Amino acid sequence: MDHAITPTGQHDHAHCVSSALAAAEARCTGTAKLTQSRRRVLEIVWESHRPVGAYDILDRMAKDGNPAKPPTVYRALNFLLEQGLVHRLESMNAFIGCGSTSVDGHAAQFLICRDCNMALELDDPTLRKALDQAARNSGFRVDRRVVELSGVCADCQKAA
Amino acid sequence: MDHAITPTGQHDHAHCVSSALAAAEARCTGTAKLTQSRRRVLEIVWESHRPVGAYDILDRMAKDGNPAKPPTVYRALNFLLEQGLVHRLESMNAFIGCGSTSVDGHAAQFLICRDCNMALELDDPTLRKALDQAARNSGFRVDRRVVELSGVCADCQKAA
DNA sequence: ATGACTCATGTTATAACATAACACAAGGCC
Protein backbone atom coordinates (compact mmCIF):
# COMPACT_ATOMS: atom_id res chain seq x y z
CA MET A 1 0.00 0.00 0.00
CA ASP A 2 1.42 3.32 -0.99
CA HIS A 3 -0.96 5.44 0.99
CA ALA A 4 -2.03 5.94 4.57
CA ILE A 5 -4.94 4.01 5.98
CA THR A 6 -6.55 5.61 8.97
CA PRO A 7 -8.77 3.72 11.36
CA THR A 8 -11.82 5.62 10.17
CA GLY A 9 -11.15 4.92 6.56
CA GLN A 10 -10.88 8.57 5.50
CA HIS A 11 -8.92 7.74 2.41
CA ASP A 12 -9.20 7.07 -1.29
CA HIS A 13 -10.76 3.69 -1.01
CA ALA A 14 -11.16 3.13 -4.73
CA HIS A 15 -7.42 3.47 -5.02
CA CYS A 16 -7.02 1.18 -2.06
CA VAL A 17 -9.05 -1.57 -3.71
CA SER A 18 -7.50 -1.16 -7.09
CA SER A 19 -3.98 -1.35 -5.74
CA ALA A 20 -4.87 -4.42 -3.70
CA LEU A 21 -6.29 -6.07 -6.79
CA ALA A 22 -3.29 -5.06 -8.85
CA ALA A 23 -0.96 -6.52 -6.24
CA ALA A 24 -2.98 -9.71 -6.28
CA GLU A 25 -2.80 -9.95 -10.08
CA ALA A 26 0.93 -9.42 -9.88
CA ARG A 27 1.36 -12.12 -7.30
CA CYS A 28 -0.80 -14.73 -8.99
CA THR A 29 1.07 -15.10 -12.24
CA GLY A 30 2.36 -18.64 -11.84
CA THR A 31 0.37 -21.83 -11.40
CA ALA A 32 -1.68 -20.20 -8.68
CA LYS A 33 -4.10 -18.10 -10.68
CA LEU A 34 -6.46 -15.41 -9.52
CA THR A 35 -9.63 -16.83 -11.01
CA GLN A 36 -12.98 -15.11 -11.32
CA SER A 37 -14.39 -16.36 -8.04
CA ARG A 38 -11.19 -15.72 -6.12
CA ARG A 39 -11.02 -12.20 -7.45
CA ARG A 40 -14.65 -11.64 -6.57
CA VAL A 41 -14.10 -12.77 -2.98
CA LEU A 42 -11.03 -10.59 -2.72
CA GLU A 43 -12.99 -7.57 -3.97
CA ILE A 44 -15.70 -8.18 -1.40
CA VAL A 45 -13.14 -8.48 1.38
CA TRP A 46 -11.65 -5.18 0.25
CA GLU A 47 -14.95 -3.31 0.19
CA SER A 48 -14.09 -2.06 3.65
CA HIS A 49 -11.35 -2.14 6.22
CA ARG A 50 -13.65 -4.06 8.47
CA PRO A 51 -13.27 -7.79 8.90
CA VAL A 52 -15.90 -9.69 6.98
CA GLY A 53 -17.29 -13.14 7.76
CA ALA A 54 -17.43 -15.97 5.24
CA TYR A 55 -21.22 -15.96 5.37
CA ASP A 56 -21.28 -12.19 4.84
CA ILE A 57 -19.38 -12.85 1.65
CA LEU A 58 -21.93 -15.49 0.70
CA ASP A 59 -24.78 -13.02 1.30
CA ARG A 60 -22.97 -10.41 -0.74
CA MET A 61 -22.54 -12.80 -3.63
CA ALA A 62 -26.19 -13.81 -3.49
CA LYS A 63 -27.20 -10.13 -3.75
CA ASP A 64 -24.84 -9.73 -6.69
CA GLY A 65 -26.74 -12.40 -8.55
CA ASN A 66 -23.82 -14.80 -8.23
CA PRO A 67 -25.03 -17.03 -5.43
CA ALA A 68 -22.46 -19.44 -4.08
CA LYS A 69 -22.23 -22.22 -1.56
CA PRO A 70 -19.97 -22.22 1.51
CA PRO A 71 -17.20 -24.41 0.04
CA THR A 72 -16.77 -22.00 -2.86
CA VAL A 73 -16.13 -19.11 -0.51
CA TYR A 74 -13.95 -21.05 1.89
CA ARG A 75 -11.84 -22.35 -0.98
CA ALA A 76 -11.32 -18.86 -2.30
CA LEU A 77 -10.48 -17.59 1.18
CA ASN A 78 -8.00 -20.40 1.76
CA PHE A 79 -6.34 -19.64 -1.53
CA LEU A 80 -6.11 -15.95 -0.67
CA LEU A 81 -4.72 -16.81 2.76
CA GLU A 82 -2.06 -19.01 1.18
CA GLN A 83 -1.11 -16.24 -1.20
CA GLY A 84 -0.87 -13.79 1.66
CA LEU A 85 -3.61 -11.62 0.19
CA VAL A 86 -5.95 -11.78 3.14
CA HIS A 87 -5.66 -12.38 6.85
CA ARG A 88 -7.94 -14.32 9.09
CA LEU A 89 -8.83 -12.68 12.38
CA GLU A 90 -9.13 -15.61 14.73
CA SER A 91 -10.84 -13.72 17.49
CA MET A 92 -13.69 -12.75 15.17
CA ASN A 93 -13.90 -15.63 12.70
CA ALA A 94 -13.51 -13.08 9.97
CA PHE A 95 -11.26 -12.05 7.12
CA ILE A 96 -9.62 -8.83 6.05
CA GLY A 97 -7.46 -7.77 3.12
CA CYS A 98 -3.75 -7.90 3.77
CA GLY A 99 -2.49 -4.33 3.74
CA SER A 100 1.16 -5.21 3.74
CA THR A 101 3.49 -5.88 0.89
CA SER A 102 6.32 -7.01 3.11
CA VAL A 103 7.61 -10.53 3.21
CA ASP A 104 6.56 -10.74 6.83
CA GLY A 105 3.05 -9.61 6.03
CA HIS A 106 1.63 -12.68 7.64
CA ALA A 107 3.31 -11.90 10.90
CA ALA A 108 1.14 -8.85 11.27
CA GLN A 109 -0.63 -7.61 14.34
CA PHE A 110 -4.15 -6.24 14.42
CA LEU A 111 -5.86 -3.53 16.39
CA ILE A 112 -9.58 -4.13 16.35
CA CYS A 113 -11.99 -1.42 17.43
CA ARG A 114 -15.01 -2.84 19.17
CA ASP A 115 -17.01 0.34 18.52
CA CYS A 116 -16.55 0.93 14.81
CA ASN A 117 -15.31 -2.58 14.02
CA MET A 118 -12.34 -1.24 12.08
CA ALA A 119 -9.24 -3.41 12.05
CA LEU A 120 -5.91 -1.68 11.68
CA GLU A 121 -3.02 -3.81 10.53
CA LEU A 122 0.31 -3.17 12.13
CA ASP A 123 3.44 -4.72 10.77
CA ASP A 124 5.82 -3.89 13.52
CA PRO A 125 9.12 -5.76 13.22
CA THR A 126 10.10 -4.83 16.77
CA LEU A 127 6.98 -6.42 18.08
CA ARG A 128 7.50 -9.46 15.95
CA LYS A 129 11.02 -9.83 17.22
CA ALA A 130 9.90 -9.43 20.81
CA LEU A 131 7.30 -12.16 20.35
CA ASP A 132 9.73 -14.52 18.65
CA GLN A 133 12.33 -13.88 21.33
CA ALA A 134 9.85 -14.68 24.08
CA ALA A 135 9.02 -17.94 22.32
CA ARG A 136 12.69 -18.75 21.77
CA ASN A 137 13.32 -18.26 25.48
CA SER A 138 11.00 -21.20 26.02
CA GLY A 139 12.61 -23.21 23.26
CA PHE A 140 9.69 -22.76 20.90
CA ARG A 141 10.03 -22.41 17.16
CA VAL A 142 7.21 -20.17 15.95
CA ASP A 143 5.42 -20.91 12.69
CA ARG A 144 2.34 -18.81 13.01
CA ARG A 145 1.50 -15.68 14.95
CA VAL A 146 -1.93 -14.57 16.07
CA VAL A 147 -1.78 -11.11 17.62
CA GLU A 148 -5.13 -9.39 17.92
CA LEU A 149 -5.64 -6.51 20.29
CA SER A 150 -9.19 -5.34 20.78
CA GLY A 151 -10.19 -2.04 22.22
CA VAL A 152 -11.22 1.40 21.13
CA CYS A 153 -9.58 3.25 18.28
CA ALA A 154 -8.47 6.86 18.48
CA ASP A 155 -11.49 8.20 16.61
CA CYS A 156 -14.01 6.32 18.70
CA GLN A 157 -12.30 7.54 21.86
CA LYS A 158 -12.69 11.11 20.63
CA ALA A 159 -16.30 10.50 19.70
CA ALA A 160 -17.11 9.17 23.17
CA MET B 1 0.99 -21.86 40.51
CA ASP B 2 3.91 -22.50 42.77
CA HIS B 3 5.61 -25.04 40.59
CA ALA B 4 7.15 -25.28 37.16
CA ILE B 5 5.09 -26.46 34.23
CA THR B 6 7.09 -27.81 31.36
CA PRO B 7 5.70 -28.12 27.89
CA THR B 8 5.70 -31.90 28.11
CA GLY B 9 3.87 -31.88 31.37
CA GLN B 10 6.58 -33.74 33.30
CA HIS B 11 5.34 -32.47 36.60
CA ASP B 12 3.18 -33.35 39.55
CA HIS B 13 -0.10 -32.93 37.83
CA ALA B 14 -2.23 -33.95 40.79
CA HIS B 15 -0.68 -31.06 42.68
CA CYS B 16 -1.26 -28.87 39.67
CA VAL B 17 -4.97 -29.62 39.59
CA SER B 18 -5.44 -29.39 43.32
CA SER B 19 -3.76 -26.02 43.54
CA ALA B 20 -5.83 -24.75 40.61
CA LEU B 21 -8.99 -25.91 42.33
CA ALA B 22 -7.89 -24.42 45.64
CA ALA B 23 -7.18 -21.09 43.92
CA ALA B 24 -10.61 -21.25 42.34
CA GLU B 25 -12.30 -21.93 45.69
CA ALA B 26 -10.41 -19.03 47.19
CA ARG B 27 -11.45 -16.70 44.44
CA CYS B 28 -15.12 -17.66 44.37
CA THR B 29 -16.09 -16.74 47.89
CA GLY B 30 -18.44 -13.84 47.24
CA THR B 31 -21.63 -13.85 45.23
CA ALA B 32 -19.88 -15.68 42.42
CA LYS B 33 -19.86 -19.24 43.67
CA LEU B 34 -17.98 -22.21 42.34
CA THR B 35 -20.92 -24.55 42.00
CA GLN B 36 -20.83 -28.26 41.32
CA SER B 37 -21.06 -27.99 37.55
CA ARG B 38 -18.58 -25.13 37.33
CA ARG B 39 -16.11 -27.05 39.44
CA ARG B 40 -16.59 -30.13 37.31
CA VAL B 41 -15.89 -28.19 34.10
CA LEU B 42 -12.83 -26.62 35.68
CA GLU B 43 -11.53 -30.05 36.71
CA ILE B 44 -11.97 -31.36 33.19
CA VAL B 45 -10.16 -28.37 31.74
CA TRP B 46 -7.32 -29.03 34.15
CA GLU B 47 -6.99 -32.71 33.31
CA SER B 48 -4.22 -31.73 30.93
CA HIS B 49 -2.22 -28.74 29.80
CA ARG B 50 -3.77 -29.13 26.40
CA PRO B 51 -6.56 -26.89 25.26
CA VAL B 52 -9.90 -28.64 25.37
CA GLY B 53 -12.97 -27.90 23.28
CA ALA B 54 -16.41 -27.29 24.74
CA TYR B 55 -17.73 -30.42 23.07
CA ASP B 56 -14.82 -32.44 24.41
CA ILE B 57 -15.98 -31.37 27.84
CA LEU B 58 -19.51 -32.46 26.98
CA ASP B 59 -18.23 -35.87 25.87
CA ARG B 60 -16.21 -36.17 29.03
CA MET B 61 -19.24 -35.39 31.16
CA ALA B 62 -21.34 -37.92 29.28
CA LYS B 63 -18.74 -40.61 29.99
CA ASP B 64 -18.74 -39.60 33.64
CA GLY B 65 -22.40 -40.36 33.86
CA ASN B 66 -23.24 -36.68 34.19
CA PRO B 67 -24.41 -35.88 30.69
CA ALA B 68 -24.94 -32.21 29.99
CA LYS B 69 -26.15 -30.01 27.17
CA PRO B 70 -24.11 -27.32 25.42
CA PRO B 71 -25.53 -24.33 27.33
CA THR B 72 -24.52 -25.89 30.64
CA VAL B 73 -20.92 -26.16 29.55
CA TYR B 74 -20.77 -22.77 27.88
CA ARG B 75 -22.28 -21.12 30.95
CA ALA B 76 -19.69 -22.73 33.16
CA LEU B 77 -16.91 -21.76 30.78
CA ASN B 78 -18.12 -18.16 30.60
CA PHE B 79 -18.22 -18.00 34.36
CA LEU B 80 -14.69 -19.38 34.60
CA LEU B 81 -13.50 -16.91 31.96
CA GLU B 82 -15.02 -14.01 33.90
CA GLN B 83 -13.33 -15.19 37.06
CA GLY B 84 -10.02 -15.45 35.25
CA LEU B 85 -9.80 -19.18 35.95
CA VAL B 86 -9.58 -20.31 32.36
CA HIS B 87 -8.45 -18.81 29.08
CA ARG B 88 -9.99 -19.19 25.69
CA LEU B 89 -7.59 -19.90 22.84
CA GLU B 90 -9.21 -18.11 19.93
CA SER B 91 -7.13 -19.78 17.28
CA MET B 92 -8.33 -23.21 18.38
CA ASN B 93 -11.82 -22.62 19.75
CA ALA B 94 -10.63 -24.24 22.92
CA PHE B 95 -10.12 -23.58 26.60
CA ILE B 96 -7.27 -24.05 29.02
CA GLY B 97 -6.77 -23.53 32.72
CA CYS B 98 -5.28 -20.20 33.68
CA GLY B 99 -1.86 -20.90 35.09
CA SER B 100 -1.25 -17.42 36.38
CA THR B 101 -2.14 -15.86 39.68
CA SER B 102 -1.14 -12.38 38.61
CA VAL B 103 -3.57 -9.56 38.18
CA ASP B 104 -2.64 -9.41 34.53
CA GLY B 105 -3.31 -13.10 34.07
CA HIS B 106 -5.72 -12.38 31.30
CA ALA B 107 -3.09 -10.53 29.34
CA ALA B 108 -1.21 -13.77 28.89
CA GLN B 109 0.45 -15.05 25.77
CA PHE B 110 0.32 -18.65 24.59
CA LEU B 111 2.77 -20.91 22.82
CA ILE B 112 0.89 -23.74 21.18
CA CYS B 113 2.72 -26.79 19.90
CA ARG B 114 1.13 -28.15 16.77
CA ASP B 115 2.78 -31.56 17.31
CA CYS B 116 1.90 -32.42 20.89
CA ASN B 117 -0.87 -29.85 21.23
CA MET B 118 0.54 -28.52 24.47
CA ALA B 119 -0.13 -24.89 25.27
CA LEU B 120 2.36 -23.06 27.39
CA GLU B 121 1.18 -19.90 29.07
CA LEU B 122 3.60 -17.01 29.21
CA ASP B 123 2.88 -14.00 31.30
CA ASP B 124 5.58 -11.73 30.09
CA PRO B 125 5.12 -8.14 31.25
CA THR B 126 7.73 -6.88 28.79
CA LEU B 127 5.79 -8.37 25.94
CA ARG B 128 2.56 -6.99 27.26
CA LYS B 129 4.07 -3.54 27.51
CA ALA B 130 5.48 -3.77 24.00
CA LEU B 131 2.06 -4.70 22.64
CA ASP B 132 0.29 -1.95 24.53
CA GLN B 133 2.88 0.58 23.44
CA ALA B 134 2.45 -0.39 19.80
CA ALA B 135 -1.29 0.08 20.17
CA ARG B 136 -0.84 3.38 21.96
CA ASN B 137 1.33 4.61 19.10
CA SER B 138 -1.75 4.26 16.92
CA GLY B 139 -3.97 5.91 19.49
CA PHE B 140 -5.65 2.66 20.47
CA ARG B 141 -6.78 1.83 23.96
CA VAL B 142 -6.46 -1.92 24.43
CA ASP B 143 -9.10 -3.87 26.34
CA ARG B 144 -8.35 -7.41 25.34
CA ARG B 145 -5.25 -9.16 24.08
CA VAL B 146 -5.12 -12.29 21.98
CA VAL B 147 -1.56 -13.48 21.54
CA GLU B 148 -1.21 -17.04 20.34
CA LEU B 149 1.97 -18.28 18.77
CA SER B 150 1.84 -21.68 17.15
CA GLY B 151 4.84 -23.78 16.30
CA VAL B 152 6.87 -26.60 17.70
CA CYS B 153 7.84 -26.89 21.33
CA ALA B 154 11.34 -27.69 22.51
CA ASP B 155 10.57 -31.34 23.22
CA CYS B 156 8.93 -31.98 19.88
CA GLN B 157 11.89 -30.35 18.14
CA LYS B 158 14.20 -32.75 19.93
CA ALA B 159 11.96 -35.71 19.08
CA ALA B 160 11.98 -34.83 15.39
C1' DA C 1 -6.19 -35.23 -31.26
C1' DT C 2 -6.50 -38.01 -27.56
C1' DG C 3 -5.52 -39.77 -23.27
C1' DA C 4 -3.76 -38.64 -18.88
C1' DC C 5 -3.02 -35.31 -15.60
C1' DT C 6 -3.76 -31.21 -12.77
C1' DC C 7 -6.33 -27.62 -11.04
C1' DA C 8 -10.65 -25.44 -10.19
C1' DT C 9 -15.55 -25.60 -9.40
C1' DG C 10 -20.26 -27.39 -8.26
C1' DT C 11 -23.26 -29.86 -5.09
C1' DT C 12 -25.03 -32.35 -1.22
C1' DA C 13 -24.70 -33.26 3.19
C1' DT C 14 -23.00 -32.84 7.68
C1' DA C 15 -19.66 -31.62 11.30
C1' DA C 16 -18.22 -28.43 14.79
C1' DC C 17 -18.93 -24.48 17.60
C1' DA C 18 -22.17 -21.42 20.13
C1' DT C 19 -26.41 -19.08 21.84
C1' DA C 20 -31.57 -17.57 22.29
C1' DA C 21 -35.46 -18.16 24.84
C1' DC C 22 -38.19 -19.89 28.21
C1' DA C 23 -39.31 -22.72 32.44
C1' DC C 24 -38.11 -23.93 36.89
C1' DA C 25 -35.63 -24.46 41.40
C1' DA C 26 -32.90 -23.03 45.47
C1' DG C 27 -31.50 -19.70 48.69
C1' DG C 28 -31.40 -15.07 50.90
C1' DC C 29 -33.88 -11.57 53.10
C1' DC C 30 -37.35 -7.98 54.35
Place this chain on the structure above:
DNA sequence: GGCCTTGTGTTATGTTATAACATGAGTCAT
Protein backbone atom coordinates in the same frame (compact mmCIF):
# COMPACT_ATOMS: atom_id res chain seq x y z
C1' DG D 1 -44.91 -15.61 52.85
C1' DG D 2 -43.62 -12.84 48.86
C1' DC D 3 -39.95 -11.16 46.31
C1' DC D 4 -35.56 -11.11 44.28
C1' DT D 5 -31.28 -12.92 42.52
C1' DT D 6 -28.66 -16.59 40.81
C1' DG D 7 -28.15 -20.89 38.80
C1' DT D 8 -29.81 -24.86 36.11
C1' DG D 9 -32.55 -27.62 32.64
C1' DT D 10 -34.38 -28.06 28.08
C1' DT D 11 -35.62 -27.29 23.38
C1' DA D 12 -34.48 -25.41 19.49
C1' DT D 13 -31.75 -22.94 16.47
C1' DG D 14 -28.00 -20.01 14.76
C1' DT D 15 -23.28 -19.67 13.02
C1' DT D 16 -18.99 -21.27 11.17
C1' DA D 17 -16.54 -24.75 8.49
C1' DT D 18 -15.47 -29.06 6.00
C1' DA D 19 -15.94 -33.98 3.93
C1' DA D 20 -16.83 -36.38 -0.03
C1' DC D 21 -17.78 -37.01 -4.56
C1' DA D 22 -18.91 -35.44 -9.39
C1' DT D 23 -17.90 -32.38 -13.22
C1' DG D 24 -15.44 -29.27 -16.15
C1' DA D 25 -11.51 -26.72 -18.29
C1' DG D 26 -6.90 -26.36 -19.45
C1' DT D 27 -2.16 -28.36 -20.46
C1' DC D 28 0.92 -31.22 -22.54
C1' DA D 29 3.46 -35.34 -24.07
C1' DT D 30 3.00 -38.75 -27.32
